[in-house]
Amino acid sequence: xxxxxxxxxxxxxxxxxxxxxxxxxxxxxxxxxxxxxxxxxxxxxxxxxxxxxxxxxxxxxxxxxxxxxxxxxxxxxxxxxxxxxxxxxxxxxxxxxxxxxxxxxxxxxxxxxxxxxxxxxxxxxxxxxxxxxxxxxxxxxxxxxxxxxxxxxxxxxxxxxxxxxxxxxxxxxxxxxxxxxxxxxxxxxxxxxxxxxxxxxxxxxxxxxxxxxxxxxxxxxxxxxxxxxxxxxxxxxxxxxxxxxxxxxxxxxxxxxxxxxxxxxxxxxxxxxxxxxxxxxxxxxxxxxxxxxxxxxxxxx
Amino acid sequence: xxxxxxxxxxxxxxxxxxxxxxxxxxxxxxxxxxxxxxxxxxxxxxxxxxxxxxxxxxxxxxxxxxxxxxxxxxxxxxxxxxxxxxxxxxxxxxxxxxxxxxxxxxxxxxxxxxxxxxxxxxxxxxxxxxxxxxxxxxxxxxxxxxxxxxxxxxxxxxxxxxxxxxxxxxxxxxxxxxxxxxxxxxxxxxxxxxxxxxxxxxxxxxxxxxxxxxxxxxxxxxxxxxxxxxxxxxxxxxxxxxxxxxxxxxxxxxxxxxxxxxxxxxxxxxxxxxxxxxxxxxxxxxxxxxxxx
Numbered sequence: 001x002x003x004x005x006x007x008x009x010x011x012x013x014x015x016x017x018x019x020x021x022x023x024x025x026x027x028x029x030x031x032x033x034x035x036x037x038x039x040x041x042x043x044x045x046x047x048x049x050x051x052x053x054x055x056x057x058x059x060x061x062x063x064x065x066x067x068x069x070x071x072x073x074x075x076x077x078x079x080x081x082x083x084x085x086x087x088x089x090x091x092x093x094x095x096x097x098x099x100x101x102x103x104x105x106x107x108x109x110x111x112x113x114x115x116x117x118x119x120x121x122x123x124x125x126x127x128x129x130x131x132x133x134x135x136x137x138x139x140x141x142x143x144x145x146x147x148x149x150x151x152x153x154x155x156x157x158x159x160x161x162x163x164x165x166x167x168x169x170x171x172x173x174x175x176x177x178x179x180x181x182x183x184x185x186x187x188x189x190x191x192x193x194x195x196x197x198x199x200x201x202x203x204x205x206x207x208x209x210x211x212x213x214x215x216x217x218x219x220x221x222x223x224x225x226x227x228x229x230x231x232x233x234x235x236x237x238x239x240x241x242x243x244x245x246x247x248x249x250x251x252x253x254x255x256x257x258x259x260x261x262x263x264x265x266x267x268x269x270x271x272x273x274x275x276x277x278x279x280x281x282x283x284x285x286x287x288x289x290x291x292x293x294x295x296x297x298x299x300x301x
Numbered sequence: 302x303x304x305x306x307x308x309x310x311x312x313x314x315x316x317x318x319x320x321x322x323x324x325x326x327x328x329x330x331x332x333x334x335x336x337x338x339x340x341x342x343x344x345x346x347x348x349x350x351x352x353x354x355x356x357x358x359x360x361x362x363x364x365x366x367x368x369x370x371x372x373x374x375x376x377x378x379x380x381x382x383x384x385x386x387x388x389x390x391x392x393x394x395x396x397x398x399x400x401x402x403x404x405x406x407x408x409x410x411x412x413x414x415x416x417x418x419x420x421x422x423x424x425x426x427x428x429x430x431x432x433x434x435x436x437x438x439x440x441x442x443x444x445x446x447x448x449x450x451x452x453x454x455x456x457x458x459x460x461x462x463x464x465x466x467x468x469x470x471x472x473x474x475x476x477x478x479x480x481x482x483x484x485x486x487x488x489x490x491x492x493x494x495x496x497x498x499x500x501x502x503x504x505x506x507x508x509x510x511x512x513x514x515x516x517x518x519x520x521x522x523x524x525x526x527x528x529x530x531x532x533x534x535x536x537x538x539x540x541x542x543x544x545x546x547x548x549x550x551x552x553x554x555x556x557x558x559x560x561x562x563x564x565x566x567x568x569x570x571x572x573x574x575x576x577x578x579x580x581x582x583x584x585x586x587x588x589x590x591x592x593x594x
Contacts, residue, residue, distance in 0.1 A: 128574035130525050130545070132532045133566035136552045161546060239438045243529055258533070262445045269445070276438035284436070 100183025126181025234281035328575035401461035409469025417477025
């Protein structure tokens with residue numbers, strides 16, 4: 001199933017990527033013979049279906065072709081940019097979990113209280129504010145006005161640790177806020193539902209202390225939805241990082257893909273899109289597996 | 302009339318607070334304003350949304366110190382009135398979102414009904430398609446489409462419709478799967494009702510609540526996506542006053558004249574927040590089982 005989806009995906013993508021795109025860009029002031037030669041050299045003279053199979057054959061062997069712009073292998077380019085995107089998605093994910101789940105729990109325990117309102121407000125903003133807008137307003141306030149944090153880029157590896165952390169703060173929060181909001185809501189509604197259930201009432205009636213009821217009985221069960229979703233979230237952050245990478249000039253795969261679009265570099269583009277889709281499918285698969293672990297009551301038939 | 306007076310007599314703050322908590326008054330008010338400004342944009346906007354006045358480049362809002370009279374929310378980098386542009390932007394947003402949502406909803410729900418009811422191979426095919434579709438990096442596809450087709454309002458509507466149909470398939474299918482095992486459907490079948498009749502008369506009415514709730518919750522998402530597309534340049538093309546585009550155009554001037562991109566962003570936020578609120582409220586009322594949406 002996994003492989004089948006990728007094939008379907010590749011098909012749909014190649015159809016949407018006409019040969020014209022490249023010929024146009026490379027065609028500026030180029031003599032026809034040279035153009036023809038280039039066409040042959042790149043294998044663009046063959047029918048699309050043949051091109052597709054050639055590409056697929058190579059892709060299965062781990063070769064995604066070469067960038068049209070500077071002839072660097074696409075896989076190398078993706079590997080170079082992978083850490084930046086992975087770190088960003090990872091920290092955003094951690095941020096979402098660390099803020100979202102506790103906020104959800106507290107707000108469900110203190111339902112109707114001040115903390116509940118703050119947590120729900122936080123979730124509300126996270127869900128309704130456009131990411132790019134958070135990004136530029138955050139840059140304006142923290143980078144330009146206050147000068148506390150750098151506005152863009154990622155620190156190089158020889159910079160001091162604190163510097164690296166500083167570069168991460170704004171993009172992480174921008175990317176993670178929305179996810180954190182969903183975590184808060186998920187945890188909150190799961191907690192409320194469970195606190196209402198029979199076995200909690202029984203535990204209370206037995207005389208189990210409130211703290212114990214919350215942490216031992218309710219919390220564990222309430223964690224099921226957030227855990228199930230967490231892997232999908234990570235996938236969402238990897239693909240969703242594109243806009244954040246763009247605004248913060250983050251040297252990740254999303255920006256690489258956008259450059260590929262701008263340069264009509266379809267080999268690179270296919271590669272990055274394939275990467276994103278594969279990452280998503282992988283984590284979606286992982287989510288299914290995690291679901292079974294988090295909640296052994298689930299049985300697939 | 303009497304009613305109004307008795308309501309006024311019984312006025313007390315905690316009651317008002319409760320009403321605000323029980324009914325989505327503020328979100329509905331904001332959405333009503335959006336609808337109103339969207340429909341009557343040309344009549345309401347004090348100035349033309351595209352008229353440039355170079356003398357008033359980056360003019361500050363009228364209520365600020367040394368603000369420009371007549372520019373309620375200031376002017377952008379070519380001297381266009383931000384307030385008028387936001388009003389016209391409401392119209393564009395409404396137009397784009399309504400059309401793309403309707404088409405996505407129709408296609409998605411139909412496929413969901415078919416997949417859920419038919420089951421077997423057809424179901425398998427449709428759901429695989431949905432899975433693959435959700436796995437694609439949408440912003441990138443939109444960028445490609447914008448380059449191949451050329452950015453236009455039409456392209457954006459097509460893209461957004463493509464963005465949204467899969468969600469409907471999922472929820473509608475889920476509902477249909479549970480509905481079709483009900484006794485009354487079996488009864489209808491025994492009574493000799495045709496498949497079309499069963500779907501339209503017996504299943505569709507019961508799925509409608511789900512569709513309405515998902516649609517309301519999706520609208521906010523669509524507005525955000527439209528804005529994001531416009532922001533990255535795959536959306537609505539330049540002179541048109543779209544909110545996302547305005548934020549993007551003015552971001553270079555953010556330090557000196559923040560109003561140009563702050564207010565359109567605020568408009569997006571208010572509208573999306575209201576839609577989310579309304580969606581939550583509708584869900585609790587109509588379809589509490591969709592809790593974890």
